[in-house]
């Protein structure tokens with residue numbers, strides 16, 4: 001058997017694995033779903049929420065790694081053929097390793113599960129996640145330190161956001177000093193999984209590091225002033241960021257060799273943020289935009305220059321030192337679509353799609369805003385419906401209108417903000433990825449709102465695939481995306497009569513959004 005390459009992805013709701021061969025072909029996709037397969041941790045959609053505090057039990061993620069490898073072992077997976085491993089993680093989430101944890105994970109007993117042996121390794125048992133919005137005070141403080149949100153965005157690629165790790169660390173430093181002092185290392189979700197595989201601390205890669213409000217996106221080094229504002233001795237606790245996405249950060253640990261039969265020479269590369277990793281899975285051309293419809297919704301643009309604004313994020317590219325990624329991120333993505341499906345379409349995507357199919361045209365006078373979770377852009381909360389620009393409690397034909405209105409609203413917001421980001425240029429195609437990109441009816445609305453074709457990736461997990469490709473390309477010495485095209489195909493074309501209506505609606509949408517923000 002030829003060499004195999006692993007791409008892991010620890011996302012919000014699951015741990016996923018994509019395995020490819022030397023010809024970039026996916027030979028296996030496997031996953032562990034947190035709510036379903038690790039229900040003893042009590043998560044809903046992968047997290048535990050208490051108001052604006054949203055965490056995931058760190059040990060659940062450890063248990064997910066055990067579960068994933070045990071599943072592969074039970075079907076006789078040939079671990080000895082895995083040559084290189086990379087991976088990705090939900091961005092911004094953080095893990096707090098207790099003092100001496102590194103001694104423990106460097107000397108693990110192969111006969112026992114990780115979860116049994118790492119039980120006492122975390123100074124804080126619950127990891128703050130990207131859905132957390134409890135650090136508004138810390139955000140304002142960091143912006144003050146940087147001399148304003150615009151300056152902070154110019155340095156780090158983003159103004160201060162509640163979920164960004166620097167602000168989460170600052171909250172722990174102020175409110176839980178004992179745990180902070182007890183922490184020897186802070187990992188992001190991506191570098192945490194790499195650490196488990198290496199048996200030593202893995203560095204934070206610059207693509208994920210740029211989601212912390214701490215990294216200077218030009219020098220790709222931590223900014224001293226921002227580090228000092230968030231906690232003492234933070235540089236030591238974070239380790240130095242890794243700028244070289246292809247650097248071999250170590251070989252797989254003895255634990256995995258002895259327990260599962262990996263080869264001694266199996267190499268580990270830096271793990272990345274899940275959105276940057278997804279971008280690697282695509283063969284992007286001029287005029288392409290990427291829309292990811294996962295737990296979060298994101299819009300991703302590949303750029304050759306950093307373009308920080310106070311509404312978007314600029315991330316360092318995971319492997320190209322001269323490229324950047326502009327990103328918009330929405331919290332009310334798949335979970336909010338699911339709640340509309342549950343209320344108005346009998347909890348069934350089939351019913352949801354039937355409604356979309358039976359009423360294929362927009363209603364110009366009907367607009368809704370759906371932010372049951374605190375939204376990021378705009379910073380709004382609540383559900384608002386309008387008929388002829390007048391607020392209403394509910395639409396008359398509630399199923400029909402809510403199902404269309406949520407999609408139209410999500411995609412009009414993306415279009416308005418993407419237009420601002422690319423100022424004057426025109427997009428030519430959308431590459432859709434993430435769980436909801438499986439739904440063709442949803443993608444038809446996306447095509448209509450943006451007025452361009454939508455293409456789709458045939459696999460299930462783009463972040464895992466991007467990481468596996470990086471692992472494969474590391475053995476070639478460069479990243480050539482030209483061989484990836486066959487995995488993509490056109491799935492939806494815009495209906496011009498619908499696009500014209502949406503173009504008229506965009507203005508009204510923006511006015512109504514401003515009204516909401518004033519309430």
Ligand SMILES: Nc1ncnc2c1ncn2[C@@H]1O[C@H](COP(=O)(O)OP(=O)(O)O)[C@@H](O)[C@H]1O
Pocket residue numbers: 011012013014293294295296334335338349434435436437438439442
């Ligand atoms: N057929 C479908 N139609 C719409 N949404 C879907 C469909 N299948 C899956 N999803 C959505 O995809 C989401 C999961 O997306 P995924 O990219 O796997 O998430 P993550 O990587 O954040 O764990 C689910 O919450 C679900 O709402």
Ligand SMILES: O=C(CO)[C@@H](O)[C@H](O)COP(=O)(O)O
Pocket residue numbers: 011012013089090091092130163211274275294295296297298329
């Ligand atoms: O917060 C962000 C990006 O800034 C999210 O996109 C997270 O990275 C979570 O990813 P998914 O689990 O939705 O893929």
